[in-house]
Amino acid sequence: MSLSSPDVLDRPAARPARRPLTVAIVGATGAVGAELIACLERRGFPVGELRLLASPRSAGQTLSFRGAPVTVQALDEDSFDGVDLALFSAGASVSRRYAPAAQAAGAWVVDNSSAFRMDEATPLVVPEVNAWRLDEAPGRLIANPNCVAAIAAVALQPLHARRLVVRIIGATYQAASGAGAAAMEELRASTAAALAGEAFTPQVLAHPYAFNLFSHDAAVDPETGYNGEELKVIAELRRLLASPELPASFTCIRVPVLRAHAMALTVRFAEPVSVAEARAWLAEAPGVRLVDDVAGNHFPMPSEASGADEVLVGRIRTDLSDPSRRSLSLFVAGDQLLKGAALNAVQIAEALVRTGAL
Known part of the structure; x- marks a missing residue:
């Protein structure tokens, strides 16, 4: 075999x-x-x-x-x-x-x-x-x-295999788990201090973490303006999807979530693709769990992705900014410590x- x-x-x-x-x-x-x-x-x-x-x-x-x-x-x-x-x-x-x-x-x-x-x-x-x-x-x-690249690739591959992804714009919402056990503990401790009205000085990350979000702490490349995490995600997604020239842009943000990264992706394809087609392909894809309950306003969340082997994908919709109807927007969540x-x-x-x- x-x-x-x-x-x-x-x-x-x-x-x-x-x-x-x-x-x-x-x-x-x-x-x-x-x-x-x-x-x-x-x-x-x-x-x-x-x-x-x-x-x-x-x-x-x-x-x-x-x-x-x-x-x-x-x-x-x-x-x-x-x-x-x-x-x-x-x-x-x-x-x-x-x-x-x-x-x-x-x-x-x-x-x-x-x-x-x-x-x-x-x-x-x-x-x-x-x-x-x-x-x-x-x-x-x-x-x-990289954890973001792995999670994104699981969500993108079932679509890419059928309609060929030609551009990706993404924003990530990355949990403390991506920075290790010490960052997870700092989030717990800083949140407890904030709730108690006590001062807290960050030791692991550069900025206060409780009830805050900030740009990923990787160093910013002065030539491109992208930080190291964003450049890694772009380069690795190109390798994973076997598209070395794939146009892509990511903004990576650290959010006060203990575990499981989330991301908003807007994806353009070589040909038009409907929401129904995308849902069907993702529903049968290995490693994916479709979470796309429009009536219940229930879509992927880090709380449900935490501890799960699957990558959660939902909020699938046509990108209204693309009149060619070749773009979809979707929301993804996956456990950084597991699939990532x-x-x-x-x-x-x-x-x-x-x-x-x-």
Whole structure:
């Protein structure tokens, strides 16, 4: 079976591997690391040994997997001896240093950082969108996309496959989870302080978070005026949709939501597309849950996307600013820690298991 077969998409591994796998998680004590552990357990991934790796200051902590304690080990170049699969979620500098060691030890690497996303030799993969790229990983290294790009691509691919997306304008509403566990805690603490009428000085993010929203804290490129998050989303969506020249513009905003990113997308197509067609295509798409109740004014919300594997898509309507009727506007919400990070990485691993590559 090819890695690009629809049978590899959006399902837990259908059969055990030829042998139980030794799986390493790099960055195990972070927010995404915790979700990786939970996803492996919940989806029945064929783990024989789970090796939890983190910085020396986290070594010795105990985390739970399948009801048993697992001790966190300090990461070093020898951590990957005997490892079949290494799931990285500890930042680009850590990935650049240690992913080659994992590859040299014979492991498949799925990297959740930005280190390899724009390397043309490294597949950038969302299984529902471009699983065929998994056939192009001679170095056993696969990149997990930026969370916004991954969530947007799941919503866009069912449309792009039928009418060809020719322009995207997006605005994102990004939760604290995108900045990690410390930012989530800062949102909790700052909100409690605001409700109590107490002063609070931000430590993790640059601006007050409670009852506020602000431009994503990535540095702004002086040449384009876009910040780093916006440029990453544009570049990675082009790779995921196999449209290297796709015109796109994003404005990325941090909002006081604990978990799950949302985004408003206005999408222009090469040919006219009706709202009914778009709803039908999205309703049957893998990884998508249609939430488009016009009568009840019920559309995708972060509160309902949190903890969900699917990307929620709704508020689908014709863009009235385009007289050609070739544009639609829609609203999307997806769990940044799941489809935007941990779940996507585990789905990639499941595809490799299912076809015998891993």
